Amino acid sequence: MNRFKITELGKDVFWLRDAEREHLVRVLRLSPGDLVVGYDNTGKEYTSVIVKIEDKSVTCRILSTDQPDVEAHTSVFMVAGLSKGEKMDWVIQKGTELGMAGLIPLRAKRSIVHIEGKKARDRVVRWQKISSEASKQSHRVQEPEISEVCDWKDLKALLPEDTQWLIPYEEEKSQRLSTVLGMMNGKHPIAVIIGPEGGFEETEVAWARENLGAQSVSLGPRILRTETAALAALTMVLGYFGDLG
């Protein structure tokens, strides 16, 4: 059954407008009587029947409401040093499927990509769309939010105060991710900070340790590309807390 993000939720009905309406009408060519699933990012999903298709909206009558146990119980956020377009797209698409809670794009010192102002905002809109599509594909009921592109100093305010920060770092040789996970609490959010293509500078890791209480960790002896490191770390954290596999 096709899945849609609800634009407006009523008592026994919801409406789809704009891009969701377009997708239903023009791409999927659905008609009144067809069944669809709607979700409203609260964790619920609504099995529904299309009752009316109009110029500006599609009306769906809700047949049943579920709260599927599909979301990770431990909130794992990704903070990703800006890397070239395709890598970021991949991390967002795959990270959404795997179960990340949200992603914050970070201007890191070695980020080759420099985006500011409108260009940065447009990029975030595109990333949010990728995340939204991956949410539907993986049957999630809460889409990860892609934050505005930010700087190191903005990070702390973007996540809850009890967030536990991890920073995989090539030069960290003694502290392994698996060891550190054993000392963490899956009831508090976890944020994983991943460097851009060239990795982090030492001063950035030191800043994260001092200002975020971040723990630097090793992902093992093989050198991983930034997108591989991001997805491997996310998989390991979610897996450790029983939220994957």
Add this chain to the structure above:
Amino acid sequence: MNRFKITELGKDVFWLRDAEREHLVRVLRLSPGDLVVGYDNTGKEYTSVIVKIEDKSVTCRILSTDQPDVEAHTSVFMVAGLSKGEKMDWVIQKGTELGMAGLIPLRAKRSIVHIEGKKARDRVVRWQKISSEASKQSHRVQEPEISEVCDWKDLKALLPEDTQWLIPYEEEKSQRLSTVLGMMNGKHPIAVIIGPEGGFEETEVAWARENLGAQSVSLGPRILRTETAALAALTMVLGYFGDLG
């Protein structure tokens, strides 16, 4: 330091020919006196100096020999249902970085891609090249071997007899990967069989259970694309046995 796969190893010297020589001369434009690292897929690596560049070969004198602890101790093989080009490329590139021991492309019932004969062999050559490049990038000393494209009946003969087979399957709701890993032995090879885009048919999973002793496992409640499932399963297996993070 740039890394090269050794074409021929002598006593205190090695030679690079063909593609390795081309890469050194034309792409990297190295000269006699430059330092390089050579590896010969035995687990050793050789820090060396270029002494002579000729039309057909590059001669390097070995300065020191190491056996870095960079390879996974548990051999994890991927068996991947043929999927569209880019997905397979990604699984091979990322799987190599993560530490897979090898990959077997499998003609699954729902594989959309059909390749036979020369086309299949050419594809394997290209995949082996991707794996070779990723091996260098991640500083591995044993390149994963990409096998010929095979059918279900060929699988058993391709891996050691004591291989433990896992088959992530969407319809498996009760047995989780993490639970099954707890009953496995990291001293024997593990093979993870991943379906193509449309997943496996039930008869294929039944065949794998009966003929390979494969255990079907769940990767959790979210629907994962084939390439995401492959990398998530590989990460979890390697992570479980201490070979990653």
